[in-house]
Every structure is written in structure tokens, then in C-alpha cells.
Amino acid sequence: MAHELPAAGDAGGRTVRREGPAVSEAGGRTVRQEVPAVGVAGARGVRREVPAVDAEAHTVPQERVEPERIEPETEPTETPEAPAKERGRWWRGFTGSLAAGLTVLALGVLVVAGFCLYTGAPGPGATLLIGHPIAAVLALLAQRVADRRNGPAAAGAGVAVVLFTVSALTLFWLT
DSSP: OOOEEEOOTTTTEEEEEEOOOOOHHTTTTTEEEEOOOOTTTTTTOOOOOEEEEOGGOOOOOOOOOOOOOOOOOOOOOOOOOOOOOOTEEEEHHHHHHHHHHHHHHHHHHHHHHHHHHHOOOOOOOOOHHHHHHHHHHHHHHHHHHHHOOTTHHHHHHHHHHHHHHHHHHHHOOOO
């Protein structure tokens, strides 16, 4: 059992370490020990009388207590049915894919335009460079509305995503 004790005559608050006796050795008597100063080269130990501590004197026997088991009240309740499947999942997935695809296509057009600008090759025109990102942003905003709303608002936003995608492909690729 290790104890930290202040060093004798030291105003700096330095502590010294001593090893105390085992409980069975103490027997309620005073133990005389030499406590070496720690961290000081060539320092002599300090003699001290330390009262031995009897660990058994401070403990009180305790009874073992079993935890209570709390059971939920069993009332006749309806059995919970499986949660209703959210309607429109397929439609939202489809329109989300269209919006993401249109965004990737717009990024691809911008990358190709940058490459063509760097190499001096003829590239996509100004209409493609402006129209694709605008269509992609509009499709993503409409998809956000479709994902966050229910009912007619979500259906209308999904139709808007389809219209933005079809119009971008028709105007910029099929003409």
C-alpha cells in the first residue's frame, strides 16, 4: 500500500513516497519507517512515525440486495401491424435517378468544354454550357421538393423533374 507524504522541512510541497505495512502486519500499532526523499540525488531518508491503518475497522458488512424485476403491464392491446409502406417510393427513386443523371451529364459537358478550351479543339457551344447546368439545378431543386413532401406536391415535383430532363435531352442533344 503506497502513500504520498509531504517531505519534512520542505516548504515547496514536495512529497515523498513510502510503502506501508500490510493490514495483517499493522494490528493497530504505530509503525516506524524511514521514508526516502524521491527525486533528490543523495538525499537521506526522513524518520517518521505513521499510525498503521486497519482496513477492517472502517468497513461495515452489507446485505446482498437482489434487484427488482419490473414486468410490463399486460393489457389487451391490438397487435401492431407492419408499418405501411410509404407510397411513391418507386416514383421518387426514378425521378431522383433522372435528376442525378442530368447533373452528371451537365458536369461532363463542363469538363469536356474545359478540355476543349485547353487543347483548342472545337467544343460544345454556349447554349450547352449554360443550358445543361441550369436544367440540372432545376431538376435537383424539384427532386428535393419531391423527396420532402407528400401528396400532389411531391407528384408535381416529380413530373417537373421528368420534364426538365426530357427538355434538356431534346433541346441539347436531339437538335
